[in-house]
Amino acid sequence: MYELDAKLTHALNSVAGTSQLLNSLMIWVSAIGVPLLVLAVAGQWWRRADRQHNRHVLLAAGFSFLLGLAFNQLILLFVHRMSPYDAGVTHLLIARSANPSFPSDHATAAAAIAAAFLLHGMRKPGLWFLAAALLVMVSCVYIGTHYVSDVLGGALTGIFAAMLVRALFRKGARADQWIIGRLEALLDS
Known part of the structure; x- marks a missing residue:
C-alpha cells in the first residue's frame, strides 16, 4: 500500500517545478486556501435566504472544522508519519514543517466545511x-508536504467530524438558538 501511495504522491509532485506560475498558484492555495474558506463561510452569515437554516449550517461548519482538527490531534498521539520530502518521495517547494505528515490538517479543515454544507x-x-477543498488537497501533495493518503485521511477525519456534528447538533435546539442569538446580537447590530 505504501508503494502505491508513494507513486501517486511522486506523480502529483513531479509536475512541481515545470511551471513557475503553477508553482506559485499551488503554494498560494496551500498557504491561504483554508483561511479563505473560513472567510467564505463567515461571509455567508449575511445571506438572506432561509436565514435560520443558513446560520445553523455556518455553526455546524465551524464545529465540524474544530472537531476535525481535534480528532487530528488525537491521531497524532499515536501516529507519527515522516513527511514525503524527508523520505525522498517529493521535492519540497516551501519551508520544512515540524508537523507530522498524517493526517493533513488542511484537508481536514477544507473537507469538514464542504461536508457540513452538503450534509445540511x-x-x-x-x-x-x-x-475548493479538492484544490487545497491537491496543492498539499503538489508542493511536497503530504502523501496522497495524508490528504485522504485528513478528508475522512473532516467528513467524520461533519457527520458527527450533523447527528448531534440539531437545528432549533436550545444550544443552536442560544449561539445564533448571541452572534446575531454581536454581528447584526
Missing part, C-alpha cells in the same frame, strides 16, 4: 466548497 442540504455552496 446546501448543495450549491457545498459543491463550491468541495471544489
Whole structure:
C-alpha cells in the first residue's frame, strides 16, 4: 500500500517545478486556501435566504472544522508519519514543517466545511466548497508536504467530524438558538 501511495504522491509532485506560475498558484492555495474558506463561510452569515437554516449550517461548519482538527490531534498521539520530502518521495517547494505528515490538517479543515454544507442540504455552496477543498488537497501533495493518503485521511477525519456534528447538533435546539442569538446580537447590530 505504501508503494502505491508513494507513486501517486511522486506523480502529483513531479509536475512541481515545470511551471513557475503553477508553482506559485499551488503554494498560494496551500498557504491561504483554508483561511479563505473560513472567510467564505463567515461571509455567508449575511445571506438572506432561509436565514435560520443558513446560520445553523455556518455553526455546524465551524464545529465540524474544530472537531476535525481535534480528532487530528488525537491521531497524532499515536501516529507519527515522516513527511514525503524527508523520505525522498517529493521535492519540497516551501519551508520544512515540524508537523507530522498524517493526517493533513488542511484537508481536514477544507473537507469538514464542504461536508457540513452538503450534509445540511446546501448543495450549491457545498459543491463550491468541495471544489475548493479538492484544490487545497491537491496543492498539499503538489508542493511536497503530504502523501496522497495524508490528504485522504485528513478528508475522512473532516467528513467524520461533519457527520458527527450533523447527528448531534440539531437545528432549533436550545444550544443552536442560544449561539445564533448571541452572534446575531454581536454581528447584526
